[in-house]
Amino acid sequence: MSRNIMKNETIPGALEAVLERTQDFTDSAYTSHEHREAILERSDRLKLELDHLLGLYANVMGFERASLCPEVESSVNACIDAVKELSKNLANAATHQAQELNTATKQGLELVNQIRQQAMVSDINRLHHTSNAFQDSIDHILEVCKLLRHVAVSETLQISAKFTEINLRVYGPQVITAAKTLAAYPGSKIAQENLEVFADMYQWLVSDVTTIVKDVLETSQGKPEKQxxxxxxxxxxxxxxxxxxxxxxxxxxxxxxxxxxxxxxxxxxxxxxxxxxxxxxxxxxxxxxxxxxxxxxxxxxxxxxxxxxxxxxxxxxxxxxxxxxxxxxxxxxxxxxxxxxxxxxxxxxxxxxxxxxxxxxxxxxxxxxxxxxxxxxxxxxxxxxxxxxxxxxxxxxxxxxxxxxxxxxxxxxxxxxxxxxxxxxxxxxxxxxxxxxxxxxxxxxxxxxxxxxxxxxx
The missing domain is CATH 1.20.120.230 (Alpha-catenin/vinculin-like)
Known part of the structure; x- marks a missing residue:
């Protein structure tokens, strides 16, 4: 193992970046208690193994053929195992959320239909309530997209998940804005057409999310990347x-x-x-x-x-x-x-x-x-x-x-x-x-x- 890889300022920085991403999983309201506890446990184990490795390497660094020390090799393998375990738990958490996404997307589409109907009759009170529920549905889908981006095994899928998340974050709430405009001007044909355009766009965005979820899950199972x-x-x-x-x-x-x-x-x-x-x-x-x-x-x-x-x-x-x-x-x-x-x-x-x-x-x-x-x-x-x-x-x-x-x-x-x-x-x-x-x-x-x-x- 070369010294430039084992520099103290390199590995702790990489660990910090990894643990920062794991916080997206542990902080998510949609991560189950079991998955959250497993991720925290594996994160703690990885930190301990890495601290042990760095301390061990510092002790033998001045000796000739230090990199061939069996204890160092064993500690390196322990770190690798800890990383694999953490990766596996992160993937399991993302997969679990992805499997529940079908319910969330269906609910979102149903809410869009309700929003459309309530806006046409200017039912402001119900529209406000339904819009809040729709925003919660969008937040749920955005959360899944973010976690999938972290566990995607290729840059192509990471970028696809990123842009799908951005598009949904930008254009999803436009359904609510367009609905409120129509509710304020129920006789406006332009406002009605505007709402229809954004409702159709949301349906397309949901379709993109479903495709990304499928691609990420398939590649995580060893299937070749589609693109x-x-x-x-x-x-x-x-x-x-x-x-x-x-x-x-x-x-x-x-x-x-x-x-x-x-x-x-x-x-x-x-x-x-x-x-x-x-x-x-x-x-x-x-x-x-x-x-x-x-x-x-x-x-x-x-x-x-x-x-x-x-x-x-x-x-x-x-x-x-x-x-x-x-x-x-x-x-x-x-x-x-x-x-x-x-x-x-x-x-x-x-x-x-x-x-x-x-x-x-x-x-x-x-x-x-x-x-x-x-x-x-x-x-x-x-x-x-x-x-x-x-x-x-x-x-x-x-x-x-x-x-x-x-x-x-x-x-x-x-x-x-x-x-x-x-x-x-x-x-x-x-x-x-x-x-x-x-x-x-x-x-x-x-x-x-x-x-x-x-x-x-x-």
């Missing part, structure tokens, strides 16, 4: 290669950055879905459910969602080339939607609504062009490809954001002026030599020749 980042195959004949893809590890900063980008993408798709749902829920006979604007906007939302899944190592997009190809389709669909809405704008009478629509619409070609330029940028190496992945997601998010505003304004114009919407025109499937097809499919991805080199998901 794997792979390099791209080099171009060969017909864009194929017989060489297997190689795993690539992202550092912590890269993982956090791509997780943040993915979250922003998901939030934008939520907004787009909320806007397109308005069309289908409208009682106005002039606003047809199968109009071209809604269909193309939903198609773009689905593409953006698959890019969000890519940042989590899920979905049909397996490599960075798949992501770049999807972004190309996304830009093409935005161009088609732009042309449809441009024609629609001719039917809108002059005034504030038309001016707002055209202001948003005129931004679309610029964002489309920026995304296309980013996709075509040639990269070599992990760092450059990672930067390109992040840039592509950011540009897709920016384009999605302006499209969402355009679709919102279109709906307002169609409703206000009772404009008959353009119907969907069937676009035949294209060949590789022809225009890009309307929607990405796994089969099309396999046929595409890969023209980029680099690394990254999945």
């Amino acid at each position: 794997v980042y792979m390099s791209l195959p080099r171009p060969g004949k017909h864009g194929t290669t017989s060489k297997p893809l190689k795993s690539v590890r992202l550092d912590v900063d890269e993982q956090e950055k791509i997780a943040k980008s993915g979250l922003e993408m998901k939030l934008i798709t939520n907004e787009m879905d909320a806007e397109t749902d308005k069309w289908q829920e409208s009682n106005n006979a002039q606003v047809e459910e199968n109009n071209d604007i809604v269909k193309r906007a939903k198609n773009m939302s689905a593409m953006a969602f698959s890019m969000y899944q890519f940042t989590k190592g899920e979905g049909e997009l397996k490599t960075t080339q798949d992501l770049f190809t999807q972004a190309e389709y996304f830009a093409e669909e935005a161009n088609r939607l732009y042309k449809v809405i441009r024609q629609f704008s001719y039917q809108v009478p002059g005034g504030t609504n038309k001016k707002e629509l055209l202001e948003y619409l005129d931004k679309v070609p610029t964002f489309v062009q920026r995304l296309q330029f980013t996709v075509k940028d040639h990269t070599v190496g992990k760092a450059a490809t990672f930067t390109k992945v992040d840039n592509v997601i950011q540009e897709t998010k920016n384009l999605m954001n302006v499209i969402s505003k355009v679709v919102t304004t279109c709906f307002e114009c169609a409703t206000k002026y009772k404009i008959i919407m353009p119907r969907r025109v069937r676009i035949p499937c294209a060949t590789l030599d022809g225009p890009l097809p309307n929607q990405l499919s796994p089969q099309a991805l396999q046929r595409l020749a890969i023209s980029h080199s680099g690394t990254l998901p999945r």
